[in-house]
Amino acid sequence: MTEDVRFEVDGAIAVITLNRPQKLNAVTPEMADAIVAAVEECNDSDTIRCVIVTGAGPKAFCAGSDIKELDTYETPWEFRNRPDYCDAIRRLLKPTIAAVNGYAFGGGLETAMNCDIRIASENAQFAAPEIKLGWIGGGGMAAFLAHSIGPSNAALMIMTGDPISAGQALSWGLISEITAPGRLLDRAREIAKVIASRAPIAAETAKINLRAAYGMPLEKAIEYERDLQTICFATADAAEGRAAFKEKRQPNFRRK
Numbered sequence: 001m002t003e004d005v006r007f008e009v010d011g012a013i014a015v016i017t018l019n020r021p022q023k024l025n026a027v028t029p030e031m032a033d034a035i036v037a038a039v040e041e042c043n044d045s046d047t048i049r050c051v052i053v054t055g056a057g058p059k060a061f062c063a064g065s066d067i068k069e070l071d072t073y074e075t076p077w078e079f080r081n082r083p084d085y086c087d088a089i090r091r092l093l094k095p096t097i098a099a100v101n102g103y104a105f106g107g108g109l110e111t112a113m114n115c116d117i118r119i120a121s122e123n124a125q126f127a128a129p130e131i132k133l134g135w136i137g138g139g140g141m142a143a144f145l146a147h148s149i150g151p152s153n154a155a156l157m158i159m160t161g162d163p164i165s166a167g168q169a170l171s172w173g174l175i176s177e178i179t180a181p182g183r184l185l186d187r188a189r190e191i192a193k194v195i196a197s198r199a200p201i202a203a204e205t206a207k208i209n210l211r212a213a214y215g216m217p218l219e220k221a222i223e224y225e226r227d228l229q230t231i232c233f234a235t236a237d238a239a240e241g242r243a244a245f246k247e248k249r250q251p252n253f254r255r256k
Contacts, residue, residue: 005034006056007041012049012196013189014042014094021057024103026066032085039088046255049196049203051092052188053115054099055108058181061098061124064106067133086139089114095195095203099188100124101181105163110139113148116207118174119188120166121181126174127163147214148174199237200255 006017016038018025027035042048055061073079089096089111098104098115105127112118112126128145130136136158145154149172157164169175179187195203205228213221232238236256244251 002030002034004028004031005038007034007038009045009048012047013052013192014038014045014048014050015052015054017054017056018062019056021055021059023066024060024063025055025057025108026063027085027107028066028069029072029082032082032088035085036088039092043091043093048094049200049255050192051094051096052099052185052192053089053096053111054185054188055101058102058123060103060105060108061100062105062108062111063103064108064110064129084139086110086114090140093204093207094200095207097188097191097195099184100126100166100175101184103127103163105129106137107139110137110141110144113144113174114140116210117176117191119177119179119184119191120169120175121184122166122178123181124166124169124175124178125163126157126166126169127161128158129161129163131159132161143214145174148172199232199235199241199251199253201235201237202232205232 004020006019008015016035018027018031020026020031042051070079073082086107096115096117098112098118100112100118100120102121102123103125104112106129109126109128128137128141142154142158145157153172166175166178170178177187209225209228212224216224237253240253241251
């Protein structure tokens with residue numbers, strides 16, 4: 001780990017904080033390694049049920065990769081195969097909330113989009129600025145933007161590189177909520193606590209189902225969903241949920 005990435009666990013909720021506010025939380029290779037390690041710990045845990053990803057300080061969630069570090073890769077192929085923080089966030093098995101404070105630019109926007117739920121502070125801004133430097137995003141930028149805000153809006157962002165406000169992001173469907181800056185992390189924790197109280201296998205399966213639905217024809221997506229439903233129905237947690245409903249009590253889900 002590195003001081004530039006904080007990893008904290010409070011009960012069933014983990015928080016990954018990019019902690020380099022003086023550089024707008026731009027990600028270095030060492031930070032990427034730390035994010036990979038944090039994700040592996042979350043995935044290996046039976047007690048962590050929801051993960052919040054955020055940035056330290058009021059100015060930035062994440063301004064993407066540290067541009068000065070990119071020239072340290074000896075070849076484009078080495079750059080292509082580097083440990084990637086966006087890929088790591090996408091590999092999280094647990095439901096994930098991006099709490100976006102300030103700039104979410106480039107890889108920062110991709111990091112947020114690789115989370116399942118996105119909420120933002122009033123001062124948040126979102127941009128795909130890579131085109132201004134001569135390249136494009138590589139962490140799912142086009143795919144996630146096209147799915148969340150539509151092809152035309154995605155093209156506008158990717159081809160101009162210009163930022164949009166939190167209000168615009170909300171109206172386009174890129175985020176779910178806007179909060180006051182001082183309320184952002186509290187609101188993320190509120191949502192995380194609700195998710196953590198639900199059946200964890202069902203929550204993780206819902207994440208798999210939503211991701212799979214991106215690329216499936218309708219009938220195949222419904223068929224796959226029904227298979228996943230059947231798997232969940234066979235778990236001990238589902239039996240506990242049915243018993244709790246009959247007995248009019250709160251269920252005790254154990255991820256089994």
